[in-house]
Every structure is written in C-alpha cells, then in structure tokens.
Amino acid sequence: MIADKILNFIDGEYVATDKWYENRNPINNKVIGMVAEAGEKEVDAAVKAAKAALKGPWGSMSLQKRIELLEALVVEINNRFDDFLEAECADTGKPKSMASHVDIPRGAANFKVFADMVKNVPTEFFEMTTPDGGKAINYGYRRPVGVVGVICPWNLPLLLMTWKVGPALACGNTVVVKPSEDTPRTAALLGEVMNKVGIPKGVYNVVNGFGANSAGAFLTAHPDVDALTFTGETRTGEVIMKAAANGSRPVSLEMGGKNAAIVFADCDFDKAIEGTLRSVFLNCGQVCLGTERVYVERPIFDKFVAALKAGAEGMKIGVPDDPAANFGPLVSKKHQEKVLSYYKVAVEEGATVVTGGGVPQMPGELADGCWVQPTIWTGLPETARVIKEEIFGPCCHIAPFDTEEEVLEKANDNKYGLACAIWTQDVSRAHRVAQKMEVGISWVNSWFLRDLRTPFGGSKQSGIGREGGVHSLEFYTDLKNVCIKL
Numbered sequence: 001m002i003a004d005k006i007l008n009f010i011d012g013e014y015v016a017t018d019k020w021y022e023n024r025n026p027i028n029n030k031v032i033g034m035v036a037e038a039g040e041k042e043v044d045a046a047v048k049a050a051k052a053a054l055k056g057p058w059g060s061m062s063l064q065k066r067i068e069l070l071e072a073l074v075v076e077i078n079n080r081f082d083d084f085l086e087a088e089c090a091d092t093g094k095p096k097s098m099a100s101h102v103d104i105p106r107g108a109a110n111f112k113v114f115a116d117m118v119k120n121v122p123t124e125f126f127e128m129t130t131p132d133g134g135k136a137i138n139y140g141y142r143r144p145v146g147v148v149g150v151i152c153p154w155n156l157p158l159l160l161m162t163w164k165v166g167p168a169l170a171c172g173n174t175v176v177v178k179p180s181e182d183t184p185r186t187a188a189l190l191g192e193v194m195n196k197v198g199i200p201k202g203v204y205n206v207v208n209g210f211g212a213n214s215a216g217a218f219l220t221a222h223p224d225v226d227a228l229t230f231t232g233e234t235r236t237g238e239v240i241m242k243a244a245a246n247g248s249r250p251v252s253l254e255m256g257g258k259n260a261a262i263v264f265a266d267c268d269f270d271k272a273i274e275g276t277l278r279s280v281f282l283n284c285g286q287v288c289l290g291t292e293r294v295y296v297e298r299p300i301f302d303k304f305v306a307a308l309k310a311g312a313e314g315m316k317i318g319v320p321d322d323p324a325a326n327f328g329p330l331v332s333k334k335h336q337e338k339v340l341s342y343y344k345v346a347v348e349e350g351a352t353v354v355t356g357g358g359v360p361q362m363p364g365e366l367a368d369g370c371w372v373q374p375t376i377w378t379g380l381p382e383t384a385r386v387i388k389e390e391i392f393g394p395c396c397h398i399a400p401f402d403t404e405e406e407v408l409e410k411a412n413d414n415k416y417g418l419a420c421a422i423w424t425q426d427v428s429r430a431h432r433v434a435q436k437m438e439v440g441i442s443w444v445n446s447w448f449l450r451d452l453r454t455p456f457g458g459s460k461q462s463g464i465g466r467e468g469g470v471h472s473l474e475f476y477t478d479l480k481n482v483c484i485k486l
C-alpha cells in the first residue's frame, strides 16, 4: 500500500504541516501522494529533539545496547522489505529487480556493517617516557560529534541515506535527515521501523522539503547541528560547505562525477562489455559512480562500439513490476528535460548518435513518464560539453585511444574525480593506471563492487572527505587523546 500522505518524523512522531507539495510517480508523472513540507519551526523542533536525545537515553545508552538496537533495525528492515521496495519504486520508478538486489539490501547492510565496526575497531595507544623518568600512557577515545544533518539525493534514496545514518547512529550520534524532495518515502518509512524496534525518540528525525529557502537550507543553517553530510550535485555541496563554515562545523561531501571507463585491447571483451553496460545504464544512468566517458584502445574500438550498441538496444525498458525490465525512467520531468537537453547538445556539437538520443515510445499513460532512451555517441572532441559535464543519465561517449599516456591524460582531464573502471588483463598496467587516475575509487575489471569497509569518496570537485569503514568513524566521532601520567 503506497501512502498518499508523507509526513515529517520528529521526536518519534509523524508530523503534518500546513504546506504540502506533490509526490509524483516517474513512470507516468501522476501525483501519487502529498508531502508535508517542513518549515523553520519543524526543522528547529527536529534539531531540538535530536539534541535532547543525545542528552537523554541515547547518549547514556551502553554500546552493547546500541548495537543490539541497530541489529534489531536490520531485522525489521528485512521484515518490511516489500514495503521499502514498494516505497522506493513508487518514488523512483526503478525496476524492482534492481531495487530488491541493490537499494533495499544495502539499506539494511549499512546498519549491520557499522554496528559490527564500532564493536571491533580499536583506537590507538602509545606509552611514553616522561621528563622525570617516569611513564605516561595515551589512548584515543571517540565521542559522538552530536547532531548530524544528513542531506540526501534521489538516485539511491534509502541506500545513500542509511550509508550516513548507519555509521552516525552506530557512533552514538543523533540525526536529522532531509531526503530529496523527489524521493521522501523510504526515509519516512524508516521512522516506523525505528519506533518498532525501540530506538529512543529524537534519535532519528526526518524533515521534508526543498533546498534553498526550505528544509535543506534551514537544517544546514541551524546552529545546533554539529556536523553535515551530503550527497548530491557539486554546486549544492559548495553551498552546504559555506553553511558549514558558519560555526566551523565538519562537513563530508560526496558530489558529482564524470567517470571514465578505460578499455584496453587485452581485456576480457565480454566482461568489459557486460561491465560497461552496467556502469553506463544501471539505474538509468543515475549513479554518481556511473560511466559517461568510455575510452577504448583502437584495435578493438569498432567491435566494442558495435557490442555496446547491441547491449544498449537490448535493454528492457519497463515499469518496476515488470520482472524482465532492467531499465526504468529518470526520476522526474525536470531531470528528463536536463538529460534530453544534453542529447540535443551532443547532436549540435556534431556527435554521431550510435543509438538512442530521444524518448522511447511508451504505451498509454506511460507516455507521460520520464523515460529516455539508452544513448551512445562517438566522434566528439574532448572539449565537447557532453564529455566534460555531468549529465547523470543513461548515456556515454566512446572515443578511441592509442597509448596508455594518452588515455591517462584524457581520462584525468576533468574537474571531477570520483571513480573509474579499467578493463585489462595486464596486472602491472592495471595497478599503474589505477594509481595514476585522479579519482577516489579505481575499479579494475569491475564496477560498483562495494566493500563497505573501504574508503569511499571523490577527488577534485567530486568530494571532500571519505566515508566507509574506519573513515566513517573518523567523520562521525570526535577523537580525543587521553594522556595519563602513571
């Protein structure tokens, strides 16, 4: 059952407001619900509740009890798996075949991994000699940073929200989440799960709304928010960074990408095609780690373009309930307009459209949805806008290269530096190229293979800081040194 009213979740209660906005289903652009927009008053109430919970039962709870509650949360997310799946697919239109393998399981895993981590990761210890010839010891002690403001995007709503809320709660913080205005449902649903398992009220709060002059800006400006974590567009990240400067608050930013795939002639061809099809088209291209630039060594260029074209044309476009569908709509009409504007720019810039470039014909009311075709271009110079700018859609440009130096130069010539995928069977070259790429994550013969203990984040304008594993503990705790003279 899809809720037709989506409320804020503040201090353990669902809260309506007198301002509502529409929640639409991207498959047909129909209004499927109304969202209560939080104003300054509700954001303030959420931050106060989060602060009170820190001083109350959550702050004084033993580590063991906290871990037990997070483990119960994992169980309950899995009990409500189908509800999360329905909610996520209603907001995003993505195939259930994808959300049931990626989004919802990761939503649960994000709590499990960090519950385990806070149990198992030690802090440093140093013994020293003191000037009087005696001894002292030093040890690290982690305290929660406090109230964390969590600003989320719409592409992987539950996955990316819990990627921050999981470690934040495991470290003993409280959170106020601002989901994307386009995808509020799973954050709201998680409130029910928090109440069911007995997470104290005020620990997890959700405020709905937009960015500027709305819940996002009110939250980032609130003086009692102690740290801010964000995933989304680079320009928004910069605005949030400025807000965080007020009060010198720590900020973690995961931002845009314009990721390259580098395919050497010695690759396992079928695996490179399969992997590149995923990295370009998964989630309709709406993954910040996704490939939008493909560089292929000249001897296999024509064969690669033909095989990727065949793969793109074999994608099964369909609604979430279609078990065969592996390609859904974009998230909104606004985003569809953006992606289609780049499809037009590519043609104006002189691209050869290998496949796609428009809107697929959809039957009945689906014709009003946010669909675009999987699209491949060739023939553009490296200066072209569709090679330089993040599109965040199911599209890529493929260019040939002749040498390793040349491809490194081209692949690194971008303001973003999030991820890359390298396809080769030459181990030395794999290491060399992976290390020389100016990105936070280099995948070799794979893509989006995630071990949640590893550092995750972007270089250059793709991000500030790393989350994942102990790096999340670094961000979500304030590490102090305790020095004891013996």
Ligand SMILES: NC(=O)C1=CN([C@@H]2O[C@H](COP(=O)(O)OP(=O)(O)OC[C@H]3O[C@@H](n4cnc5c(N)ncnc54)[C@H](O)[C@@H]3O)[C@@H](O)[C@H]2O)C=CC1
Binding pocket: 151, 152, 153, 154, 155, 178, 179, 180, 181, 209, 210, 211, 212, 215, 216, 217, 220, 231, 232, 233, 234, 236, 237, 239, 240, 254, 255, 256, 257, 287, 288, 335, 338, 390, 391, 392
């Ligand atoms: N994971 C990623 O890297 C993502 C990248 N994008 C890129 O960003 C483009 C724009 O999409 P948007 O949803 O508009 O992304 P966005 O970066 O504007 O929004 C992400 C989140 O930030 C919030 N936000 C926006 N302005 C804010 C402000 N001034 N203060 C506080 N919070 C604020 C939004 O309400 C949303 O919750 C997309 O076309 C895509 O290219 C979008 C979503 C995810």
Ligand SMILES: O=C(O)/C=C/C=C(\O)C(=O)O
Binding pocket: 153, 155, 156, 160, 163, 231, 232, 254, 286, 287, 288, 289, 450, 456
């Ligand atoms: O696996 C993750 O933690 C994150 C994956 C994807 C993004 O961060 C994104 O698309 O923004």
